[in-house]
Amino acid sequence: MGRGKITIKKIEDKTVRQITFSKRRAGLLKKTHELSVLCDAQIGLIIFSNTGKMFEYCSNSSRMEQIVERYQKAKGTFKHDNKLKIHHIDELKRIRDENSSSSIDLTTPLHHS
Known part of the structure; x- marks a missing residue:
């Protein structure tokens, strides 16, 4: 059985929001890498957290x-x-x-x- 749908809105609790950000960021980076490898896609992904910290992914060849x-x-x-x-x-x-x-x-x- 799959997960239930969640309402997409800002998470008010800062701790929960940070945990969610970290988990989803990791998932997004993983999916980005997979897409790059599987499809030989040239990908650049830049993420800024609400605290201003930058995270980036760039496909291997670029x-x-x-x-x-x-x-x-x-x-x-x-x-x-x-x-x-x-x-x-x-x-x-x-x-x-x-x-x-x-x-x-x-x-x-x-x-x-």
């Missing part, structure tokens, strides 16, 4: 940026400079990582010749 770019092209909202912006963002991240791994002693004065 990166989220590629899927978003493909979506934008299909919708006619893609701007060619988006690729350049992504490149600049990646470059900034690389530079920030390099800078954070470099240490500079600010207590020793620099001597110029």
Whole structure:
């Protein structure tokens, strides 16, 4: 015998709502993965919880940026400079990582010749 239908409305109890979110999120991610594997579908799924935490799934053969770019092209909202912006963002991240791994002693004065 199957489960009964539930009324689709906001769950008022925060604890129950969080538990439901976690369980349904896991189920949605599992189904997304299954669809991707079974049908060789290119899938990008982004979920934001009510607390602002982000969860994402991207099919094995893709990166989220590629899927978003493909979506934008299909919708006619893609701007060619988006690729350049992504490149600049990646470059900034690389530079920030390099800078954070470099240490500079600010207590020793620099001597110029």
